[in-house]
Amino acid sequence: MDTYLALEYGHREELPDEYVNEVRTPDALVAHFVKAFTDPGDRVIDIFAGYGTTLTVAEHLDRVPFGIEYEADRVAHIQDRISTPTHVRHGSVLDLEPSWFPPCECCFTSPPFMTQTMEENPFENYAGRSTYEEYLADIETAFTRLGSVLAPGGHVVVDVANMKHDGTVTPLAWDIADRVSNVFEFEGEVVVTWEGESPIGRDGRFGYGYDHTYCHVFRNSEP
Numbered sequence: 001m002d003t004y005l006a007l008e009y010g011h012r013e014e015l016p017d018e019y020v021n022e023v024r025t026p027d028a029l030v031a032h033f034v035k036a037f038t039d040p041g042d043r044v045i046d047i048f049a050g051y052g053t054t055l056t057v058a059e060h061l062d063r064v065p066f067g068i069e070y071e072a073d074r075v076a077h078i079q080d081r082i083s084t085p086t087h088v089r090h091g092s093v094l095d096l097e098p099s100w101f102p103p104c105e106c107c108f109t110s111p112p113f114m115t116q117t118m119e120e121n122p123f124e125n126y127a128g129r130s131t132y133e134e135y136l137a138d139i140e141t142a143f144t145r146l147g148s149v150l151a152p153g154g155h156v157v158v159d160v161a162n163m164k165h166d167g168t169v170t171p172l173a174w175d176i177a178d179r180v181s182n183v184f185e186f187e188g189e190v191v192v193t194w195e196g197e198s199p200i201g202r203d204g205r206f207g208y209g210y211d212h213t214y215c216h217v218f219r220n221s222e223p
């Protein structure tokens with residue numbers, strides 16, 4: 001596994017105008033890991049499906065996509081873009097039941113982010129309240145739930161950055177890796193940076209005060 005990647009930032013399809021400032025995973029990043037960890041015909045899931053980058057890229061690569069997303073309009077957006085609309089479920093990953101999905105060979109996902117100074121709950125799309133500790137507990141619950149639908153030996157790739165905001169650093173990438181390691185075997189981190197035009201013009205080239213992000217790779221070692 002390469003531990004450093006420089007990829008082109010971009011998407012095959014643009015979002016409608018009302019969503020243009022939303023954070024999306026670049027297609028090339030999903031494609032890299034889906035090709036590395038699955039074969040055509042395998043199932044790929046995203047438990048924080050967002051606008052469906054993982055699902056649409058997986059389908060484009062002849063994998064079978066599945067997903068969960070909290071926001072109804074994002075679910076509808078994905079359903080219009082994949083050939084199996086019933087494979088994306090509207091709901092919370094915290095409620096995921098094993099009966100919701102068949103065993104999946106790979107999960108590629110990017111959780112909703114939180115800083116240590118925030119008080120909004122990312123697991124309710126920043127509507128309710130949460131502490132950072134509660135958020136990290138929810139992260140561990142989400143990946144524990146994922147474990148019930150991840151095939152033995154299957155891989156989990158978590159795209160996450162540390163966050164530098166108003167002079168403070170939240171080591172989100174480390175904290176999430178720590179929690180997910182309680183569920184799956186950690187195989188290592190890949191540093192990811194972008195070539196070409198910068199994505200969203202926030203404070204830093206990547207957008208969270210850093211020029212790079214990470215993909216943490218885990219494996220389901222349970223039989």
Ligand SMILES: C[S@@+](CC[C@H](N)C(=O)[O-])C[C@H]1O[C@@H](n2cnc3c(N)ncnc32)[C@H](O)[C@@H]1O
Nearest residue numbers: 024025048050051052053069070092093112123
């Ligand atoms: C960082 S975004 C994922 C972006 C996605 N990779 C893409 O390219 O579009 C995180 C997503 O998690 C969703 N989310 C938040 N809480 C959730 C929950 N409890 N269950 C499932 N999805 C949730 C948010 O609505 C958001 O769309």
